[in-house]
Structure formats: structure tokens, C-alpha cells
Amino acid sequence: MSGFDQGRSSDVLDVHERARFEQLVLPHLDAAFNLARWLLKRREDSEDVTQEAMLRAFRFFRGFHGGDGRAWLLQIVRNTCYTWLEKNRPGELMTEFDEELHLQLSVTPESLAISGDNRERLGRALETLPPRFREVLVLRELEGCSYKEIAAITAIPIGTVMSALARARQRLQRALTQTPAQEASREL
């Protein structure tokens, strides 16, 4: 695992560690939930997995010696989400490398002009992307993470974060320019 040493786990921590956890990690509960929500899509599953990840983070907290509490937590959230996906929806992790990526795209600001049902349309488009593209977009555009943080959280080498984002954005644009009918058939 790159980025952080998660250390040994212990089942029970004392009040001092709890107070430190409240200070350094708990403020990032929203970030944790948002990442889980976009990786797992369904709200209920996301709440369960976020809760599980928070408890895991607490148990590994002795291995956290300061630094970026958000990135440390998000790394655990992400791993917990993938473990959950492998177990409950293995199909979603298998549609990763699809050749249409290399097709030519001609996108203009006009063709992407988004208005009105903005949120719904973007949200649906984002959900059609494979998890590994979805997560870099969520971390970058919604969470405002740096490339370094994205590398630490997702375990992709820092040198490839830029190209991962480039491909993810290309995917998202494609999803947005597709007609609803095409979208529907993709989801089947």
C-alpha cells in the first residue's frame, strides 16, 4: 500500500487517542461519505461502508503519525469500498479497459453546454464510468485533492495521475454527449 503506514490495528483506543481522532480524522466524515457514495452509488450501501471504514480508521489510528488526515482516511475508505465491491458487485470492477477510450473525440464547449437538469445529467454520466475513473474525478473535482493526494489515496503512481484524469475526463465527456438511448443500453 503506498502513501501511508496504516500500522497495527488495536480493538480499543483510549480517551486521548479518541480526542485526537476527533480532531484529525472525524472532520473528514463528509469527504469519506462522498467518496463512498460515488464509488458505490447507492446511498444505503455507502452509509454502511463509510461507517465500517470509520471504525477501521479508528482501529488503525495508532499507525497515523500526523500529516494529511483526509488523505489517510480516504485511502481507508477507498480500500473498504473496493473490498465491498469485490464481494457484492464483482461485475463492476471488470469493465475497466475498454478500447473505445482510444477513439477520437471532438468536444466543444457548446456540445457540453449543460443547463437545467445539470445535477442529474452529470451524476448519471459520472456513474456510468468505471470506478477507477470515477474516483479520480471525484477526488479531483469534488474533493479538490492534489495529484500527490490522489496518488496516495488510490495507489496509482504519481506520474500517472495526470493521464488517469485525462482519460477519466474524456470518458465523462463521452458519457455526456451520448444520447439517453445509448446511455440506457450501456447500463444494461
Added chain:
Amino acid sequence: MSCEYARTTLHGYLDGELDAARSAEFERHLESCRECATALAAEESLRSSLQRSGLYEQASVSLRKKTRTELDGATSSPVPRRIPAWRWLAVGASILVVASVSWYVWPRPGTGGAASAPFTAAELIDAHVRSLQPGHLTDVASTDQHTVKPWFDGKLDYAPPVKDYADEGFPLVGGRLDVLAGRNVAAVVYARRKHVINVFVLPTKEPDTPIHPPGLRQGYQWLHWRRQGMEYCAVSDVSLSDLHELAQLIYQ
């Protein structure tokens, strides 16, 4: 997309992650490449849509509550026996205050300058409070420095200086092995009237420092300094002047 720049460099530029040279290079390229100019505008528009769309989903109140309940179950009860209740009230109150200010008193390990200790204030206070629990204060109980000092032999890979200061009002009580920041350290225990002073000693490669200004948390104060390859941290609930007196005795 035929332009090589549009494929990846553009994204580093968009994200503000290119270094100055590559950024300037891309800007020069942008002046002459229509494809990149269009693509950049498209990416910017997509970004602003994403950020304005309200896609960020916050944790619900019920998730917050459930998370806290789970954490409560994994947090040990704060009240051991034979430590006066008022002290724990003070600890609890301090935690509330501290939690609303800032937890770290010292720069974090590895990032600080010469003044930073290799462990956090929280770890230090934990170790001190733990030592006050029944039966935890000393592994070797003796007022004789010639008993305490050799006791550490073979238990640590360094020899902590141990001296009795009974004549100055700080009798040696004993020594024990403790753990700070994941490593074994020596704790030399002194008494001042009915108070306990823990002096944690561990080796360091950093240069000597004077005795740093005191740290205060949860009703405990500590003094930290480095001297002749050793790092010292004296912690207690005695008055600061008493603590300073002992620190200076050890420092000499």
C-alpha cells in the same frame, strides 16, 4: 484528438500541477494550437459544471450519530481505579478545550526543526498518566542510582543517565521501560513531596538545545531539552518552578 499536448499536458495545466517551465511551454503551444485551445475551454466548462452542480454528498445526521456510537464502543472507559475523580474531570475538561483549539503542541515528527520532539504531546501525557495507575510507576523501585542505572543495561540500546537528587528535594524513586512513539524508552522517576515526576530519556542525533519553554496539557506540564546525545522530557503536575529546578539539575 491528434495533438499530443491535448492528451495529457493540458490536464496538468488545468489542474495547476505543471511546474513553471512546462506550464510556460504549454502556454506558448496554446497560442498556436486551436485544438488545445478548444479542448481547454471544454475542460474548463466541464469542471465548472461539476463544481457548481451540487454533486458533493454530505454525510447524513444519522450516519454521524451511528459513527459516534461505534467509536464509543471502541474507546476504553477513561476511569481507572485509585486516581482521584477530580483529576479525570480535569482531564475531560482539558480534552474539550484542547479539541476546540489544536491538538499538536509540537511540530510533527519529521517535519519540524531542531526544537521538535520525536513524539507528540498526546503520547507523552498518555505515558505519564499510564504510569500513575496502580503498579505501573516503576519496574525497578530504588532510591539508589547505582541500582537503577544498571537495571537498564541490556533492556535498551543506550544507557540513560540516572542520578539521585534527594539532597535537592527530588529523591529518585526508580526506573521503568516505557514506550513513546513506538520505541522503548527509559523513564526515570522522581518524587517531589507527594508528586511524581517522570523523566523520559531517549537517544538523539540532534544537537543540544536549551530547556524549551514548558508545554501544558490536561493539568500536566512538561519540559523538553537535548543534551549530549540524549533527548529529555520531564513531565509532572508539580509547579513549573519545581519542574524547572529538576530539569536544571539534570541539565548540569
